[in-house]
Amino acid sequence: MNLSAVPDRVRVRAPGKINLFLEVGSVQDDGYHDVASVYQAVSLYEDLIATPADDFTVRVVDESGQVVPGVPSDDRNLALRAARMVAREVGYLGGVHLDIRKSVPVAGGMGGGSADAAAALVACDALWGAGLTSPALQEMAARLGADVPFSLLGGSAVGTGRGDRLSPALGRARFDWVVVADDGGLATPAVYAELDRLREARRPDIAPEPGPPEVDPVVLQALRSGSPDLLAGSLRNDLHDAACSLRPDLCDLLDRTSELGALAGLVSGSGPTLAFLAADADSARGIEHALSAAGHRARHVSGPVAGAKVVSR
Incomplete structure (x- = not known):
């Protein structure tokens, strides 16, 4: 040192x-x-x-x-x-x-x-x-x-x-998102516990696939190509049903995805933040404005960006 x-x-x-x-x-x-x-x-x-x-x-x-x-x-x-x-x-x-x-x-x-x-x-x-x-x-x-x-x-x-x-x-193409924050946080352990409960109650409809989980290669192809349309069709979150079970209002807003002009929408991680994928920056600004006008805490963000780094000393 x-x-x-x-x-x-x-x-x-x-x-x-x-x-x-x-x-x-x-x-x-x-x-x-x-x-x-x-x-x-x-x-x-x-x-x-x-x-x-x-x-x-x-x-x-x-x-x-x-x-x-x-x-x-x-x-x-x-x-x-x-x-x-x-x-x-x-x-x-x-x-x-x-x-x-x-x-x-x-x-x-x-x-x-x-x-x-x-x-x-x-x-x-x-x-x-x-x-x-x-x-x-x-x-x-x-x-x-x-x-x-x-x-x-x-x-x-x-x-x-x-x-x-x-x-x-691989792939550094820019993707534009609108994230919608929510004051009522969801605890990650609670969401996973709800997923286990739903899987047990609905077997075999939503039971996990046998073997270790795997990433859909189409997602990686979308990142490499920089195609928002391709990415939109391959977004997936197995915690979606569990988060919406605990917070049904999340699905109500996601049901408006196409009406808002977004290509796709999903629960971010264990929720309750929602992420809407836009075709480009201009489209994202329009979605942000519409959601803000409806009283939601919406913000246009983009990715990918760098990880934790020193910005001043």
Whole structure:
């Protein structure tokens, strides 16, 4: 650790994500599910500023500067756990204060907490001059949660296993989305539990396929070709029915996908955030306007974008 190079503060930005494809396997003995997912990082960011401190503390605010309710400020906070992990790894004996400005919805299925954790890993590494390698950061990220490694990587990627075994997806063409946030978050474990309940109740209609989950190659073809129409026809989320079972109003809005002018719409991850795929940027702005006029918190974003990175020191 090169303490002579330690800055006074480090600012990191980390993106939220959309699951373009999510196939969920059967529940395992440990209660978890293997998945096959295609992630895309999008231009909705978490901003984190790390400054030296005597202890480990965190403050989380929204885009207006108001403290975000319901986000823990103790060791349940994933970013704080990430900071402590880096300190232990490099033998740093001081602390850090993390200021987080959230744009990604809380408990919204877009990986906001994972983005915070990835940002904290990168920020503390830079703040303390640790010089950790990318593989070392990825290994720590995997210990923090299945989505954290992708928040470090960014771009578009295939995730298998618990979602943390990543392979970058070829293709850098821009895709335009409109995301609709919701104040009533859905807990990921509750959505997976509802999926298991529905699968048991509706067998064999929605039972998982035998064998490990697999990504539809058409999704990857769409990313390589840059075709929104091809991507629209291959979007999939096995958590859709479970999220809509817990929040029927989500399906009501998704039923308006074509009316809004979107090519496709889906629940993002475990929800309740919805993502609508647009043909292009102009179309996305029209969809954003229509949804905002109807009282929804809609935002035009694009992807893929880079993962967690230092933007100032």
